[in-house]
Structure formats: structure tokens, C-alpha cells
Amino acid sequence: MDHVDITEDRINADVTSKLVSSPACGAISVFIGTTRDNFGGKKVLRLEYEAYIPMAKKKMMEICHQIRDKWDIHKIAMVHRIGVVPVEEASIIIAVSSPHRKESLEAVSFAIDTVKAVVPIWKKEIYGDESSAWKENKECAWTS
Template identity: 70%
Template sequence: MENHVEVRENKLDLEKITSTVTSPSCGAVSVFIVYQRNNFDGKRVKTLEYEAYIPMAKKKMFEVCQQIRDKWEVEKIAMEHRIGLVPVTEASIIIAISSPHRKESLEAVQYAIDTVKAIVPVWKKEIYEDESSQWKENKECYWKSS
């Protein structure tokens, strides 16, 4: 059983991440990718910028891996989050999980993205076409102000 967790500034590589979790004993690999979209609340988004305290972000991502292992029979887990500038249509996070059967990996990948968005300290700034910008919180964040 392996956990691969990374927070990086360069473009995420889907093929590399899925190959990290591929296993001859597993019939399923479930993948979830967050792509940057070009709009939010009627504003045109040009790019996004992510910041993180990398040691804490990775620690929390490993905690999510352990929570997944406590709930489902999965073999390998890979999570990579991008920081820095992330252009529209590029991935900011990829999560891949392998399991002997599809049910476990599908449920685990859903849990993974929901939990990562809620507990991993990563901050995002949307930069709009008119050059204005705004720091955003995930609505799932436990530290989100009311």
C-alpha cells in the first residue's frame, strides 16, 4: 500500500500520476481532476494563483490518505496539488486511487476531493480579465468565516 503526495509549482502530469497507482492486483483506478474554469460569479477569470505552506499541506494530504485507508480497501493513492499560477484549462489537483474493485476507488476519490478541499491549507486567488483579483476560500473549508 502506497501513498504518493506532492505539492508542486509545475504542470501536473495525469499519465504519470495514474501510472503511480496502477497495480496488477487492482481492476480499478478512479481519477478526479480539478480544472481551472474561465468564469466565477459572472466574472471572466484569466488565471488563478495558489499558495500553500507545503509541509502542512502535505501532512494534511497524508492524513486524508490514512482516513481513506481506514474506510475502504484501496491499494495505492496519489494526490498532487499545483501551486503558483495555474492558467485556465489546466489542472490544479489530481487525485488517483486504485482498488481491486471500482466501488471502493470511486467512493474513496469522492471522499478525497471533498476532504482535501475542507482541511488542506491551500489558498487561491482569482485573477480576472480586468486585472482585478480576489482571494477565495473553498466553501468546504473548516476555517471559513461565516
């Protein structure tokens, strides 16, 4: 029922949405995190992600279980891209289906916040001058 994946391939919102589609549900909520072209006044050329894949998938599955404990959810799909992610392309897509919209909307918001806080995936920003910086998520549990 739940689908988690980490891939170096380009990810697609339509494909991820279809993974959670169901005639029993009136709502599919989707979050798409994309690479923006700026941060802190600097031009961003691309992001580069690294992950400890076995642990990342395990943590993503744990988030699915937490979602199911909190909301009446039908299906969950989380796909995170690693490697190089150019500007405007998706680095993460989360889709959740539920009988009613409130549950899926709340679950998607919880999912992205929790992924950023506990899943061992690291992001490096590459800037216009080819300098770079590893970025910490302010939600990240191990930086508190």
C-alpha cells in the same frame, strides 16, 4: 504506497495514474480539478495558489490514512499545483486504485472534498479586468 506532492510544475493525469496502477486492481479512479474561465459572471484569466507546504503535505497524508480506514484501497496519489495555473490546466489530480470500482470512486470523492476542507492551500482568482479575489472553499473547515 501513498504519494503526495505539491509542485509549481505542470501536473499530468497519466503520470499520476501510473503511480497507483497495479495488476492487483481492477479500478483506478481519477479526479482532475482544472481552472475554468469564469466564476460568478466574471471572466477568469488564471488562478494563483499558495500553500504552507509542510502542513499541506502532512494533511494530505492524513487524508490517505482516513481513506485506508474506510475503504479497501491499494494505492493513492494526490498532487496539487501551486503558483500560477492557467485556464484549462490542472491544479489538483487525485488517483486511487482498488480491486473494485466502488471503493476507488468513493475514496476519490472523499479525497477532494476533504482536501478542500482541511489542507492549507489558498486560491486567488485573477479576472479579465486584472482585479482579483481570494476564494474560500465552502467545504473549508476554518470558515465555519
